[in-house]
Amino acid sequence: ILRIYINQIKEDEQINGHIIILEDITFLKKLETMRRDFVANVSHELKTPITTIRGFIETIQENHITDPQTLERFYSIIYDESDRLSRLVNDILVLSQLENKGGFDRKFEVLELNVEIKQIFDILKFSAEAKEITFLLTAEKPLKLELVADEFRQMMINLIDNAIKYSEPGKPVEVVLAENEEQVIIKVIDQGYGIPEKDVERIFERFYRVDKSRSKEKGGTGLGLAIVKHIVYNNGGTIKVDSHIGEGTEFVIELPKNED
Numbered sequence: 232i233l234r235i236y237i238n239q240i241k242e243d244e245q246i247n248g249h250i251i252i253l254e255d256i257t258f259l260k261k262l263e264t265m266r267r268d269f270v271a272n273v274s275h276e277l278k279t280p281i282t283t284i285r286g287f288i289e290t291i292q293e294n295h296i297t298d299p300q301t302l303e304r305f306y307s308i309i310y311d312e313s314d315r316l317s318r319l320v321n322d323i324l325v326l327s328q329l330e331n332k333g334g335f336d337r338k339f340e341v342l343e344l345n346v347e348i349k350q351i352f353d354i355l356k357f358s359a360e361a362k363e364i365t366f367l368l369t370a371e372k373p374l375k376l377e378l379v380a381d382e383f384r385q386m387m388i389n390l391i392d393n394a395i396k397y398s399e400p401g402k403p404v405e406v407v408l409a410e411n412e413e414q415v416i417i418k419v420i421d422q423g424y425g426i427p428e429k430d431v432e433r434i435f436e437r438f439y440r441v442d443k444s445r446s447k448e449k450g451g452t453g454l455g456l457a458i459v460k461h462i463v464y465n466n467g468g469t470i471k472v473d474s475h476i477g478e479g480t481e482f483v484i485e486l487p488k489n490e491d
């Protein structure tokens with residue numbers, strides 16, 4: 232897509248010539264479309280829980296429901312939906328902060344990655360235990376990297392939380408830490424459902440889910456991997472996925488080491 236500017240060159244009120252400027256705005260237009268799609272998606276995603284909450288409250292009021300069992304069931308749906316709403320708003324905020332901050336205002340500190348991962352295992356202990364999922368950390372030696380702590384934690388929590396969500400009970404989730412000359416390599420490996428080949432490319436898009444009802448049932452917002460991708464890119468890294476249906480999924484993140 233080209234934007235064209237035409238300007239006359241005048242000298243003594245005489246038109247002497249024209250300047251024509253052609254600007255390629257394909258990328259800008261694409262950004263604009265993406266932004267518009269995102270706003271439409273956000274509105275839709277926010278509306279769904281709000282409609283459900285309102286619907287159940289209206290049903291309780293209009294039908295004068297007093298049966299304790301029915302009420303309990305309805306309240307629990309209302310609670311879950313408001314929970315989803317709050318997770319959505321939180322993820323949208325995190326994404327927009329990641330986009331706006333880009334380079335500055337980020338507090339870097341030296342993180343001991345092994346210690347960090349252990350702490351994240353602790354944070355996710357309860358959801359793992361509920362599914363009898365065991366965590367494993369494999370690392371040849373302790374690794375250090377200068378990063379923004381909140382970003383690193385958010386990235387790992389999203390990946391490990393997905394590994395738990397998209398695995399059958401009883402399966403292990405493994406994090407592998409390794410390094411080469413220039414990079415630190417972090418792998419998150421599960422033996423879960425896997426991702427169909429046609430979807431692998433799209434899972435980092437905002438609100439893209441392979442199985443919408445499964446994601447919603449597990450409390451997903453559809454933004455987790457978009458956030459992970461942002462964090463990886465903000466730190467100059469790359470992320471790859473290797474997945475096989477019914478066998479499991481492996482996310483591989485490579486982050487550049489800090490120059491000493």
Ligand code: ADP
Pocket residue numbers: 389393394397421423424425426434439440441442446447450451452453454455456457480
């Ligand atoms: P969600 O909130 O739906 O989990 P994400 O952005 O975190 O959103 O992930 C997008 C989609 O990618 C998920 O809905 C799921 O279908 C798929 N996915 C992500 N991680 C895994 C995994 N470890 N195993 C299988 N599928 C996964």
